[in-house]
Amino acid sequence: QSALTQPASVSGSPGQSITISCTGTSSDVGGYNYVSWYQQHPGKAPKLMIYDVSNRPSGVSNRFSGSKSGNTASLTISGLQAEDEADYYCSSYTSSSTPLVFGGGTKLTVL
Amino acid sequence: QVQLVESGGGVVQPGRSLRLSCAASGFTFSSYGMHWVRQAPGKGLEWVAVIWYDGSNKYYADSVKGRFTISRDNSKNTLYLQMNSLRAEDTAVYYCARGPPYCGGDCYSGFDLWGRGTLVTVSS
16 A cells, blocks of 8 residues: 555546645655656656646646645646646655655546 | 666566666766666556765665665766565566755655666566
């Protein structure tokens, strides 16, 4: 079982907005601002979409945004496009003996 | 161009060893913290280990602690993962990934460059 909890799947139609949640504890998501989000297409390496809760790397569309409230981080994708269909993973620094944990991943389907 | 290329994967019997390499190019390798992340077939991502830019600190996931060793040779722009006492559950694609520059405690602040991965299969 992953340390961070994500919904197994979410879906939306082109042009709509969706939000993927990532729930942890005060020892990880809630205690630190080292939350990141990754996009992974089948057979490809992950791609960094958001770091430090809400920062977008250069080159990532501003349709992607991140936030955090308490022990839950969220990734919002606005104006859904077909190419957004992928798996999304959150990660967080944690004060446990394993310093970084990932969520179980969320499969985004664009209808 | 800026890239990471992993190598060294393959099929290995349980209990044996394997060493993975990750060759970096196109950026100042010695300035960045580096990580290994793995992904079992059909499963999610699992963080494995980190080494700071100067090799001064290394940290591991509990699942590999005492069996895996991360190291780097900044003169060769190469990251390594020595894997001993391999188990079936270590079967995965292993990715190397770049952390922030000159990172210490913030080495976990997003991995902005990933290799394509190398497959390790542990089976008799």
